[in-house]
Amino acid sequence: HxxxxxxMAAMQKxxxxxxxxxxxxxxxxxxxxxxxKLHSHRLLSTEWGIPAIVKSLIGTCRTKTYVQEHSVVxxxxxxxxxxxxxxxxxxxxxxxERLVYKxxxxxxxxTILTQEAIISVKGVSLSSYLxxxxxxxxxxxxxxxxxxxxxxxxRLNAEIEEFTASARGTMRNSMxxxxxxxx
Amino acid sequence: NSVGEACTELKREYDxxxxxxxxxxxxxxxxxxxPCGQLFKRYQLCVQKAIKEKDIPIEGLEFMGPSKGKxxxxx
Numbered sequence: 507h508x509x510x511x512x513x514m515a516a517m518q519k520x521x522x523x524x525x526x527x528x529x530x531x532x533x534x535x536x537x538x539x540x541x542x543k544l545h546s547h548r549l550l551s552t553e554w555g556i557p558a559i560v561k562s563l564i565g566t567c568r569t570k571t572y573v574q575e576h577s578v579v580x581x582x583x584x585x586x587x588x589x590x591x592x593x594x595x596x597x598x599x600x601x602x603e604r605l606v607y608k609x610x611x612x613x614x615x616x617t618i619l620t621q622e623a624i625i626s627v628k629g630v631s632l633s634s635y636l637x638x639x640x641x642x643x644x645x646x647x648x649x650x651x652x653x654x655x656x657x658x659x660x661r662l663n664a665e666i667e668e669f670t671a672s673a674r675g676t677m678r679n680s681m682x683x684x685x686x687x688x689x
Numbered sequence: 690n691s692v693g694e695a696c697t698e699l700k701r702e703y704d705x706x707x708x709x710x711x712x713x714x715x716x717x718x719x720x721x722x723x724p725c726g727q728l729f730k731r732y733q734l735c736v737q738k739a740i741k742e743k744d745i746p747i748e749g750l751e752f753m754g755p756s757k758g759k760x761x762x763x764x
Contacts (some may be wrong), residue, residue: 510716532700
């Protein structure tokens with residue numbers, strides 16, 4: 507899909523069926539810098555479906571994990587960069603992600619996404635198995651991320667078609683009514 | 690949905706305005722003028738209140754101020 511389409515979809519990514527754990531999105535700050543780039547700071551709330559027994563131990567108000575996302579859109583250079591890191595009350599594991607969307611250099615109707623994730627574990631030492639598991643989850647999430655954008659793009663296109671069809675219908679009705687009145 | 694349940698409606702209004710501006714103006718290189726300023730301010734006030742109430746530790750944002758914890762607000 508062309509870069510503009512992908513960028514618009516990325517701005518409206520949530521909610522979508524591929525990321526059911528994201529329950530809230532808020533814009534904390536947004537401004538255009540002197541260079542014409544749009545900066546957005548967003549807060550994403552995620553709910554992981556923690557088992558009831560764990561909830562009763564740590565308290566229900568702490569079952570949400572928050573992700574802070576900073577995105578920069580450069581409409582001239584056609585790049586969109588997203589950096590996100592999770593904030594949680596436990597601060598045990600932190601995941602920082604960086605995504606960059608750019609138009610494909612040879613095919614203008616396509617967009618290239620580069621994605622990297624840095625996993626840091628502090629405090630209690632966890633085995634490398636767990637870190638490997640997280641890395642797998644992140645790469646399958648990357649695939650989900652692309653599917654999620656595909657879903658949003660299709661939904662946006664469907665909305666546009668619906669709007670056009672109903673606008674045409676309304677025009678036909680009002681033209682018919684006008685013709686009737688003239689007679 | 691918004692982190693503050695009461696802010697969801699304000700958020701939706703702002704989102705609609707922003708998405709339209711983003712697609713029709715910003716991506717086409719016309720970033721001057723922001724028709725959503727008022728909607729954004731109202732939505733922001735609501736979100737800031739919700740974040741403080743829920744004690745979400747967000748760092749590095751101007752509106753939170755440099756210090757964490759309870760601060761005196763004289764307004």
